[in-house]
Amino acid sequence: MFSRQHSTITKGILIILMLAHHVFSPDLVTLYEVKTFLHDPVLVTQIITFFKICVAGFSFISAFGITRALKNQNFQNPQESISVILKRLIKLESAVIIIYILAAFYKQFVMHQPVGLHYAEADMDAAHIILSMCIDGLGLAAYMGIPPVNVTWWYLSYAILLIAVMPLIYKAYEKCRYLLLPAACMVCLVIPGARVEFWCYLPTVFLGCAFAYENWFERLKEWKQDNNIIKAGKFLACLFLFYLSYLFSKYTALEFSYLLVFVIPYMVYEFIAPVPVLNRCLEFIGKYATDIFLIHTFIYYYFYPELIYSFQDSWKILPVLLGICLVISVLIELFKKFTGYDKLTEKLLHMVRL
Numbered sequence: 001m002f003s004r005q006h007s008t009i010t011k012g013i014l015i016i017l018m019l020a021h022h023v024f025s026p027d028l029v030t031l032y033e034v035k036t037f038l039h040d041p042v043l044v045t046q047i048i049t050f051f052k053i054c055v056a057g058f059s060f061i062s063a064f065g066i067t068r069a070l071k072n073q074n075f076q077n078p079q080e081s082i083s084v085i086l087k088r089l090i091k092l093e094s095a096v097i098i099i100y101i102l103a104a105f106y107k108q109f110v111m112h113q114p115v116g117l118h119y120a121e122a123d124m125d126a127a128h129i130i131l132s133m134c135i136d137g138l139g140l141a142a143y144m145g146i147p148p149v150n151v152t153w154w155y156l157s158y159a160i161l162l163i164a165v166m167p168l169i170y171k172a173y174e175k176c177r178y179l180l181l182p183a184a185c186m187v188c189l190v191i192p193g194a195r196v197e198f199w200c201y202l203p204t205v206f207l208g209c210a211f212a213y214e215n216w217f218e219r220l221k222e223w224k225q226d227n228n229i230i231k232a233g234k235f236l237a238c239l240f241l242f243y244l245s246y247l248f249s250k251y252t253a254l255e256f257s258y259l260l261v262f263v264i265p266y267m268v269y270e271f272i273a274p275v276p277v278l279n280r281c282l283e284f285i286g287k288y289a290t291d292i293f294l295i296h297t298f299i300y301y302y303f304y305p306e307l308i309y310s311f312q313d314s315w316k317i318l319p320v321l322l323g324i325c326l327v328i329s330v331l332i333e334l335f336k337k338f339t340g341y342d343k344l345t346e347k348l349l350h351m352v353r354l
Contacts, residue, residue, distance in 0.1 A: 012286030014057040021051035032309035050249040056258035059201040063208030100137040291329035
């Protein structure tokens with residue numbers, strides 16, 4: 001079966017794509033005169049833009065995991081589905097809240113940048129500022145019209161909504177099955193304002209649900225598994241589809257490239273996970289994917305851009321940023337362990353299981 005290990009390795013790949021997409025954005029590359037791996041700036045911009053497929057990848061893998069969890073539970077019992085969703089939300093919020101608090105303290109007392117001023121507007125009193133901080137700390141700033149303290153945290157609002165509506169999506173797929181996929185894939189064209197994140201990534205969410213419900217990864221892997229020629233053909237087909245996805249992002253709307261995002265987890269399942277060392281490295285990165293997402297923008301954009309971009313060469317900047325994020329992520333997890341924060345989270349999860 002496509003397991004949690006495969007999901008974690010996939011997250012490791014997606015988080016690397018995300019770091020590259022952010023740290024090598026064209027304006028920052030120009031501002032800091034970064035030497036990129038290719039000399040054609042237009043081609044570099046197209047590749048880095050395509051790397052935004054990582055967001056669709058996280059949507060796909062989230063929908064896949066929740067669908068598997070719901071399928072393994074007695075979905076006819078509403079308490080079972082609510083328990084699955086609440087556990088996901090608690091795990092996400094527990095990661096967001098502690099990192100928001102730590103980042104706010106660091107911003108206030110180390111960087112000497114008053115956190116409250118970020119939310120302050122004309123005639124806004126202290127109570128409104130505190131309320132704005134609480135909303136932002138829960139990852140809901142995008143839905144409340146509040147400027148987030150971290151610009152990339154818009155994804156949290158989307159992720160929270162996605163987790164909350166997954167039982168409805170699962171039920172819709174269970175009723176309609178394959179008929180739902182074409183409709184979902186056309187949603188970006190027929191719904192006004194479809195570029196809003198929820199609608200934009202909805203096709204990949206339905207695809208993730210379908211792959212989990214129908215066991216398509218397992219079926220593809222088992223198909224003529226003992227035939228080396230067929231296996232090589234699968235590998236070449238994956239590379240072609242990934243390149244086709246890039247062409248979609250280059251010559252059409254970026255959203256069309258998202259429909260082929262399933263290629264990444266499938267390649268992990270079939271070809272990457274069995275590779276020694278590489279699988280362990282990607283799994284280690286994927287294990288801290290949530291922490292890396294939450295902290296990386298503080299490091300390269302808000303607090304220490306001069307340090308990160310002082311390396312100038314893209315081959316150095318990305319590993320350095322990834323290494324720093326991993327070290328900080330490990331320290332945060334140790335902090336949560338020794339302060340009892342993890343035990344508090346476990347108690348909440350245990351209450352949900354009851």
